[in-house]
Amino acid sequence: MMLSASRRTILASTAAMAAALAQSPIVAQALAAPAAGAPPQPDSPRRRLSLEADWRFHAGDIPFAPLRDHEAAYAHAKAGNATGGAAEDCDDGDWAMVTLPHDFALGQAPDPAANPDQAYRPRGIAWYRRGVLLDPAWREGSLDLVFDGIATNATVWINGTLAARHFGGYTPLVIDLLPFARFGEEPNTIAVQVDAQDSEGWWYEGAGLYRHVWIERRAPVHIVRHGLVARPHPLGQGDNAATSGDWAVPLTLDLANSGATDAAVTVAARLMAPDGTPVATAQAALTLPAQGQAQAALTLTVPRPRLWSPADPALYRLETRVLADGALTDQESGALGLRTVRFDADHGMLLNGEPCPIKGVCAHQDHAGVGVAVPDSLWDYRLRRIRAMGGNALRTAHHAPAPELLEAADRLGVMILAENRTLSAAPDTLDALAALVRLGRNHASVIAWSLCNEESIQASGIGVAMVTRMKALVRALDPTRPVTAALNGAMEAEPNIADMLDVVGFNYGRGSIDAYHAAHPTRPLLSSEDTSALMTRGAATGDPARHVIADDDMTAVAWGQTNSAAWAFIAQRPWLAGGFLWTGFDYRGEATPFGWPSTSSFFGAMDLCGFAKSGFHIRRALWSATPVIAIWPHWTFPRQEGRAVPILVASNADLVSLHLDGRELARAPVHDGVARFSPVYAPGHLVAQGWRDGRVVASATCVTAGPPVALRLVPDRLRIRAERRDAVPVTVMAVDAAGQSVPVAQHGFALHVEGGQILGLGNGDPNLALPETPAADGRSGAMALFNGLAQAIVCADGSGPLHLVATAAGLAPARCVLRVDPGIIAALPAVPPAQPLTEWRQAPASAQRPVPGQRLGDGDMNSWAWTKPGATQPTDPAAPWVLLHLAFTPRRAVAAKGGTLRFASVVGRAEIWLDGVRVALKADPAPAPLAIPLPPGNGERLLDVLFDNRTTPGRCGLAGMVSLGP
Template sequence: MKTYTRLQLLSLLIITSLQLSAQPETKNIAFTRERLSFDNGWRFHLGDIPFPIIKGHGTTYANAKAGRAWGAAAPDYNDKNWRLVNLPHDWAVEQPFDSTANVSQGYRPRGIGWYRRNFKLDTSDRGKHLEIQVDGVATHCTVWINGTVVHRNWSGYTSFYIDMTALAKYGNEVNNIVIRVDAVNQEGWWYEGAGIYRHTWLVKRSPVHIMTDGVFAHPVKNSNGSWSIPVEATIENSGSATTDYEIEVTLFDKEGKQVVKGNATAGVKALGHSLAKLTLPVSNPALWSIENPALYKVKTVVKRNSVLYDSLITTCGFRTIRFDADSGFYLNDKRIKIKGVCNHQDHAGVGVAVPNSIWDFRLKKLKEMGVNGYRCAHNPPAAEFLEACDRVGILVMDENRNFNSSPEYIRQLEWMVRRDRNHPSIILWSVFNEEPMQGTEIGYEMVRRMSSVVKELDTTRPVTAAANGGLFSPRNVTQAVDVVGFNYQINAYDPFRKAHPEMKLTSSEDASGLMMRGEYKNNKQQHLIEAYDTQWPVWGANHRTAWKVVAERAFLAGCFVWTGFDYRGEPQPYEWPTADASFGIMDQCGFPKTAFYIHQAQWVENKNILHVVPHWNWPKDSIGKNIRVMALSNADRVKLYLNGKLLQDSPVDKYEMNTWQVPYQPGKIEAVSFKGGKEVARFAVETTGDPVSVQLIADRETIAGEGWDAVPVTVRVLDAKGRAVENANLPIEFEISGPGNIIGLANGNPNSHEAEKGNKRSLYNGLAQVILQSKAGSLGKLVLTAKSKGLKDAVVSITVTDAPKIPMVEVAN
């Protein structure tokens, strides 16, 4: 054992003991912290319930007192006829489309809704610190606990934490929580959903405990090449007396072996807090990278005389990041071009109430395409999403929702940084997106203040802002950020670089290419957009040009394409009945469009990529007429064959790819790619017969039986030879048996008004998606059957596996 003097605590120097070992964590500590899911058993009412009009003096007097809420906020309000729902819940995705509703919200009515829930606390909870945590409510909400207003939240993207200790009832007394959600107004210009759409929790802790989001573990590479991990822990005391305590910090590697331990003693006043700062040396840590995202666990323990008060596990990663004005971005001193996408947070079938496992599914699809970066547009994401980015190795730009330097919005910004600053995936804090004041002194002053707030909490990452104008104004936001973000400023890259060679630059949003999956002819009457990368709005560019401009400029750190997935709302260039945006590289389900294969060919370096579009099922009157054919490849040359006859032998332009006009003949069109004169890949598209059977393909063969896990299932139809019919648009009906439910259906068609809940969905250009979710505490086989008139049924069986039960707060009557 070695002893170091390294801890600064409340500006006092104290002695720190460090232990270096390779032993697994000891198991004989009794943890007191409980984090219980609060998601199950809520009563929901769609529509407002006006408060009773109060006129009498006695009732007016009572209404002004704590614990005396009226109407639907009253603890004893009769909600037995309300709908029973589990969270996360998005009521907007359940609504029918309405041409009079807001176009940017995807023509989905939103409105007002009420949630209520009863629960009990054991008498043993008396004296504990009790906190309700709500991860996200769209959009504004008011919260009552036991008849008292305890919180008002004004952003649909920030979590909030409610200390309910003073209002708690114990034993047989029932506690009541009510949340009125007002989703009438919008924060954004895209689909935002409505309701309590992220997870909720009840956290029980000792009076002396680690504050929520109170641990900051940020590994540092020192100037001499060694590594250390400074750890800051904010300790709160909700008790009635000043308490001395010992803080112990232990670092564990990815195998769970102890790497280093440190401890110190300090004190915290009653109803106060203290900040402990502890630095631990670490020898030769495994580095977090895109290819090998090594993660470590920091265990922070608060105790006194061997009695445990609190314990918290925090994930972190060892890595260095650096932006350079001349050569872009470096991860672990390795130059990397950021190949990123921007995304909103809704998914097909479920709206914004996205199951945790669907984040993994979406990131898997992006990684398959060659993506290494992700911009959270235009708001902080779900915590589970960032955890997934840490696991899979994705570089994240975390973005603030509201551009405002007044106290309420500064609190929102502080929350984002506190919650997210331990994630190694995050490389940039973005304080705004496309603000009218970005080229003014006011905008500069606002960014200057917001940047200062960020750096009070985290100095390890640069601050950026996604600006789409005002870059050359005498006073503008670029002068107040660390990295300048360009939105759709292709023509400004070079002149801005010439004017400001010292500034670090990245494209923060580009392209906005428009296409619809499986469509290969524009049709204004039917609102169809061809998938040849030929359509884009006036502010944007096609995918190939946008990447070429970034790739050829070393001073640009990289790009973030708008967008990785289609999303509801903001339809372009058509509106009603079109309800969804078509900017995505993939559709809402995650089915690839042509842009997917363009970027895959541009971005993937470690495998041979070759794909051919379009399908080869054209009407008889198309015979002899030219069909545009694209071969998307990262090879040197591509040969194109039709029914075995060589049509083309062309070099590959690594940005533009290959496009030819081919007179249509039924049969097989095939591309063969070559590197260094050697064949490396083949890809063929064939004319198929009529559909004869349905096929179901589950993304995974197993699903955890804890009630949260979800799996997407792809639906398509096959001809007699087992080939997928890519232009089929048949209706499909579904049946489910076993321990699970259908929670969403979709097909990626931005013009479709079919319901996303239920058991029916049509294919769109050959594909549809069904999302299944397990039931809590279940085991067995979850069986999905798909039927279409005149076709052979399809059946897929998913094994529901035993999984640890998610601790939950029981519902009280």
């Protein structure tokens, strides 16, 4: 399908509409954000290769074959012989093809019998499989397969051998590939069983390979994973030292040498200022023992640096190089922010020696349309939305974040309270905690570690014992940041994990925090979670029967407060370090106070798309130093003429006056960021003016919209890279004849793209019943506007500009075009599917010619040897005949249409027999490949290779892989 209008015309009209929309109140308020930050930076292709395209996916389990005889049980217990979905020869030809990140739970239809906290989405078990070729040069050094996150538990097989088990959905799984890998033209099969039957949280967690997957390769002499640690600090003492003098940047690098000889190693480091100017260098030398590890230490000195803060997220660039015997073997570079953080019992949090109240939000990691499979650029978008609200911090509730979120937080100046998922001293959970700390300790944005959230064993000896071990682990890995926890009640009980913390986090607890502060005046305190106000984006009034809550910041849970009251409580207590509102965004699951069919929460200051609710504007008014005013929700109430309607004005002025078509309607004082009105509705221009000291300091206008006549598409930006991780959120809306957005439009629409894909669609409705996933080809999808807005997440494939067209019955279509730049992430292609033939039996070498097609006796594991392709053996003149035998069942496609048997390398004179018939003769003993047609046929087939070594002594065997394919 070709879309009309030229690229130049559409680009011009899209830019013009974006400028025009800034004048539209609902759009200006819902979409207001600072300019997009820099896109995610590329990783060095030398270091990491993406492994995300062309995975084969099967929803549901594929159990291992039942063990009904001795031979099956014997084989099952041996390496390389996995069955079911883990088998190398598993028939995955008709599985779905998916690209990662992938959340398979999102595609499930909500089921009222399923877990409501998982958004009523069935989860269960699924399988992923992929083939890869590995360069023979990668045999030397380090070669890791890295899964950044799998929801929830996973088992991984490589080439039919169990390689790893992983418990927990939020920290990476790293597998050393070298012991399992084949190299060259022999493909490797990665099989992953994801078991999401269990859950770790009481919110939507998704399911599947939902974060990135990489192959990471390093030379024999290299920096180990997360082995570079930088701990910047001022050289002086006291809070003023941060801004008044020079800084030191001590570095440690954990180095490994997998080579066979010791290496003379030089480590060189260079620090580049935010403007690219070199400001410091250092180097160190050491001897790195063979098959050993060592640590290098060096220090950079930085004169009067530019410090990192939310107001100025200045980032230096640290470059490190490792040379072994004079040759470059490894290098690592990344952003580094210099700043100090101190929590004080009297003055709250001090950043670079100055008070910096935390204006934070808690957030889970799912987003409209994509679930938990969040593209990298959406982290940037979501953090920009927090900054647009006036916020400066994010609590990663309640688990380790994606690495890309921390990178975006560094760039955008968002402070991170990094939270651990599970309170426990079990080895798996301590490993997960360690992974969190290693991930975040070089990020300026990370200001503290949170060990847990609302644990019932908080006031117990067991809880204290666990926290003692967990805190010691954190201290060993990062002695520079405080340790906290989000606690809820039982604060004065003894024993108590609160007594173990550097900063005590209060979840709610408004009735006890003052008394606790008085009893423990030297303990820094933090509102780790507060608010829990409830609202439906854009709803002027509530309707409990339809699970709709008015978007007016007047409803909160019994244990919480409204946005206005929650921040007023914090602002009145300068000794409190600030707070994290629950939540920044709506999230799937936990649809308090409702049940089915509500699938999403109502807590967010923004909805699941990042569109603003009243809480967004109230926080913006309370958190901003510059004048703020916003009218909410809108001034379009069809058939309501002559009736009083609720209007909220969020402002940090002292007084607000409300005007309709130039006539003043009323004045109201501002209390905690809000002035409330109930004007009689009449269409027109509604203007709010904010007054301070007798003069107008801010104003906002809402214009009544007419009937919708067209759709409009507004992308977050007009430029995109040709890779899935650089997705763009596109706002869909309806507009009237004057181009004014219609905030009450609820139209269904269809979206089609060329030059890319739709990753998902959503609209922020907590009661959404429509599918959020696109059609199978990713080129088209459908959604409905909800209170005037919807969102599509799109990506480009590099085939040309990304064209989008949206259509709806009775409305003119909308079009836009995004410019596409080349992708920057190196990837490892998938191998076309082929069935490996691996389970061979070898008869004892014989002086007499054996008869091909023989079958072993039942239960005979020892008369014939087990062997796999990839090895040869010396011949014996006294027993020159060697017979290899295999019984196999072709995959369905080959059984139906026939295929080709491919021998990568056969060494020696050989006859190939299939089902008792000789089908090929290899007369030349030199190593050579063979390709033999396989006729169609169902059921078990018999394959024999008979080596005749009577006249060609030396070696014989299957030196390479044997496979069956189309």
